[in-house]
Amino acid sequence: MAEEVKLFGAWGSPSTRRVEIALKLKGVKYEYIEEDLKNKSPLLLTYNPVHKKVPVLLHNGQPIAESLIILEYIDDTWQQQGPPILPKDPYQRSKARFWAKFLDDKFAPQIWKACWGEGEEREKGIEEATESLKLLENEIKGKKLFGGDNLGLVDIVAHFMAYWSEILQQLLGLDFFTREKYPNLFNWGDEFCNCSFVKENLPPKHELVLIFKGLTNSYTSSA
Amino acid sequence: MAEEVKLFGAWGSPSTRRVEIALKLKGVKYEYIEEDLKNKSPLLLTYNPVHKKVPVLLHNGQPIAESLIILEYIDDTWQQQGPPILPKDPYQRSKARFWAKFLDDKFAPQIWKACWGEGEEREKGIEEATESLKLLENEIKGKKLFGGDNLGLVDIVAHFMAYWSEILQQLLGLDFFTREKYPNLFNWGDEFCNCSFVKENLPPKHELVLIFKGLTNSYTSSA
Numbered sequence: 001m002a003e004e005v006k007l008f009g010a011w012g013s014p015s016t017r018r019v020e021i022a023l024k025l026k027g028v029k030y031e032y033i034e035e036d037l038k039n040k041s042p043l044l045l046t047y048n049p050v051h052k053k054v055p056v057l058l059h060n061g062q063p064i065a066e067s068l069i070i071l072e073y074i075d076d077t078w079q080q081q082g083p084p085i086l087p088k089d090p091y092q093r094s095k096a097r098f099w100a101k102f103l104d105d106k107f108a109p110q111i112w113k114a115c116w117g118e119g120e121e122r123e124k125g126i127e128e129a130t131e132s133l134k135l136l137e138n139e140i141k142g143k144k145l146f147g148g149d150n151l152g153l154v155d156i157v158a159h160f161m162a163y164w165s166e167i168l169q170q171l172l173g174l175d176f177f178t179r180e181k182y183p184n185l186f187n188w189g190d191e192f193c194n195c196s197f198v199k200e201n202l203p204p205k206h207e208l209v210l211i212f213k214g215l216t217n218s219y220t221s222s223a
Numbered sequence: 224m225a226e227e228v229k230l231f232g233a234w235g236s237p238s239t240r241r242v243e244i245a246l247k248l249k250g251v252k253y254e255y256i257e258e259d260l261k262n263k264s265p266l267l268l269t270y271n272p273v274h275k276k277v278p279v280l281l282h283n284g285q286p287i288a289e290s291l292i293i294l295e296y297i298d299d300t301w302q303q304q305g306p307p308i309l310p311k312d313p314y315q316r317s318k319a320r321f322w323a324k325f326l327d328d329k330f331a332p333q334i335w336k337a338c339w340g341e342g343e344e345r346e347k348g349i350e351e352a353t354e355s356l357k358l359l360e361n362e363i364k365g366k367k368l369f370g371g372d373n374l375g376l377v378d379i380v381a382h383f384m385a386y387w388s389e390i391l392q393q394l395l396g397l398d399f400f401t402r403e404k405y406p407n408l409f410n411w412g413d414e415f416c417n418c419s420f421v422k423e424n425l426p427p428k429h430e431l432v433l434i435f436k437g438l439t440n441s442y443t444s445s446a
Contacts, residue, residue, distance in 0.1 A: 050325065050358060064317045066324060076313035090299035091285050097292045102273065105328075135273060 005030035006058040008044050010037050012211045014160035015067040016055040017201055021156050022074045024197040026082035068100055071153060085153050099139065099146065100157040107132045108160070114176065115168050126176045136161075137182045144191055155192055162189030163202055171212050228253040229281040231267050233260050235434045237383035238290040239278040240424055244379050245297045247420040249305035291323055294376060308376050322362065322369065323380040330355045331383070337399065338391050349399045356405055359384075363407045367414055378415055382425075385412030390431050 007023070007030050009016030023030050035044055035054050047056045047063035057064045057073065064073045075085040086093050110132055113125025136158075140146060146154035166189075169177060179186040192198060230246070230253050232239030246253050258267055258277050270279045270286035280287045280296065287296045298308040309316050333355055336348025359381075363369060369377035389412075392400060402409040415421060 050321075059314075062314050064314070064321075066321060069317050069320045069324065072320065073313055073317040076316060090296055091282070091287070093299060094287045094292050094296040097295065098273075098287075098289060101289060101292065 004058070004060050006033060007031070008033045008035055008041075008047065008056040008058070009054045010035050011203060012208065013037075013054055014164055017159065017203075018067050018156050019055045019057060019070050019074070020201045021159065021198055022071050022085055024201060025085065025151065025156075026074055026078045028074070028078055028081070068104060068157070071100075071156060075153075083150055085156070087147075087152065096147070096153040099136075099154045102132075102135075103154070103157050103161070107136070111161075111168075115172055115174065126174070130176055133177060133182055133185065137184050140184045140188045143188075145188060151192070151195060151198075155188075159192060159198070159202075161185070162192050163205075164208070167205055167208050168212060171209060227281070227283050229256060230254070231256045231258055231264075231270065231277055231279040231281070233258050233277045234426060235431065236260075236277055237387055240382065240426075241290050241379050242278045242280060242293050242297070243424045244382065244421055245294050245308055247424060248308065248374065248379075249297055249301045251297070251301055251304070291327060291380070294323075294379060298376075306373055308379070310370075310375065319370070319376040322359075322377045325355075325358075326377070326380050326384070330359070334384075334391075338395055338397065349397070353399055356400060356408065360405045360407050363411045366411075368411060374415070374418060374421075378411075382415060382421070384408070385415050386425055386428075387431070390428055394432060394436065 005023070005028055007016070007019055009019065009032060011034060020032070033041075033043075035041060037054070040052060044054065044056060045052055047058060048054075048065040051065060053065070055065075055067055055070060057070045059073075059077065064070050071085055086096055107129065110125055110129040113121055114129045115125070116122075117125045145151055146158060166177075169175060177185075193202070228246070228251055230239070230242055232242065232255060234257060243255070256264075256266075258264060260277070263275060267277065267279060268275055270281060271277075271288040274288060276288070278288075278290055278293060280293045282296075282300065287293050294308055309319055330352065333348055333352040336344055337352045338348070339345075340348045368374055369381060389400075392398060400408075416425070
C-alpha cells in the first residue's frame with residue numbers, strides 16, 4: 001500500500017509551517033489541505049477533537065495533533081530518511097526539547113503580549129520578551145544554527161522569531177527586537193531563512209503583512 | 224567512573240514525584256536533594272537558571288529541567304534498563320505525548336482554577352475540568368492503565384489526578400470529580416496507586432492535607 005501523508009494546515013500559521021519544513025527536510029511527500037479557520041472542516045474536528053486546531057498530520061489514516069508532537073513523530077517515523085530533527089545523544093535531545101518548549105510556552109505568549117497587549121500589558125510583554133531574547137541570544141552565540149551545523153528542532157520551532165517578528169514589529173512600530181541588540185539571533189535568522197526549502201515554505205512577507213494588518217485592525221476594533 | 228544521578232526536588236511537588244517514579248521504574252539509583260522552595264539553593268538556580276524550578280535531574284554533572292523532558296531523558300538514557308516509559312511505536316508514542324501535554328497544559332491549570340479560583344472563576348474551572356475529565360474517562364475506558372497493561376508516561380504524569388485531586392476536593396468541599404461520575408478514572412487511580420514503587424513515592428495523605436491547608440489558607444488570606 002502506498003504511504004498516505006496529509007497535512008491539515010492554515011496558510012498564515014507558523015505551527016503549520018513548522019510541520020511543512022520538517023516534512024521537506026525529511027523528503028516526505030504529502031498532500032496539503034488548507035483549512036478555513038473561521039469555518040473548520042468536519043475532518044479537522046474529527047481528527048483533532050480535543051483542541052480543534054491546525055496543524056494535524058494524517059499518516060495512513062492515523063491523526064497526530066500538536067506541532068511539537070508532530071515534529072517528534074516525523075523524526076521517529078522517518079528515522080532512516082533525511083537528516084535527524086532531534087540529536088541522537090539523550091542530553092542534546094533534552095536540550096533541544098527544552099528550548100523548543102521554552103519558545104512555545106514562554107516566549108510566544110510574551111511576544112503576543114508585546115505586540116497586541118495594550119498599555120501596561122504591552123510594556124510587561126516587552127520586558128519579559130526582552131529577558132527571553134537575551135537567553136536565546138546567549139544560546140545561539142558561537143553557533144551557526146540552534147541545531148549546530150545542521151538545522152534541527154529548535155531552528156524549526158524558532159522560525160516564527162526569524163520571520164514573523166520582524167514584520168510584526170515594523171507594522172506595530174516597535175523596536176525591542178533589533179539586529180543591533182541581538183546580532184547573533186539576526187545572523188541565525190539570515191542563515192535559517194536562506195535554506196532553500198525553508199524559503200520555499202514561508203509565506204511572502206507582503207502577504208503576511210496583509211494578514212497581520214487584518215489581525216491588528218480586528219484587535220483594535222474589538223478593544 | 225561511577226554514574227552520578229542527583230534529583231533536586233520538593234516533597235509536596237507532583238512534578239518531582241513523577242521523576243522519582245520514573246527513576247524507580249527504571250531501577251536507576253539516585254541521590255535525592257530536598258529544596259526549600261522559599262529559599263532556593265544556589266545549585267538549583269545554577270542548574271535551572273531559566274525557570275528556577277524543581278525538579279532538576281543532574282546526570283554526571285549535566286542538568287536536565289522540566290519534568291516531561293526529564294521523563295523522556297530517563298527513557299532515552301536507560302533504554303536497555305527496566306520497562307519502557309514511552310511505547311516504541313511512533314504513533315503510540317505520539318499519543319502518549321499528546322495526553323501528557325494535555326494533562327500539563329490544559330487539565331492542570333483547570334484543576335487549579337477549579338480548586339483555588341473564586342466565584343465565577345472557580346465555576347469556569349470546574350466546567351472546563353469536567354470537559355477534560357470526560358475526555359480522560361473515555362481515553363482510559365477498557366484499559367487497565369493509560370500505558371495499556373504496563374505503566375507508562377501518561378500514568379506517571381496523570382498521577383496527581385489519582386492522588387492529589389481527591390485530597391484537594393475533600394479539603395475544599397468540592398465534588399466534581401467522584402467515583403460515581405468517573406468510574407474508569409477511579410479504577411485506574413486504584414490500579415496506579417497500588418503499584419508498590421508508586422506507593423513508596425507518594426507523600427502520606429495526612430501530610431499532604433497539611434500542605435494544602437497551608438496553601439488554601441494563604442490563598443484565602445491574600446484574597
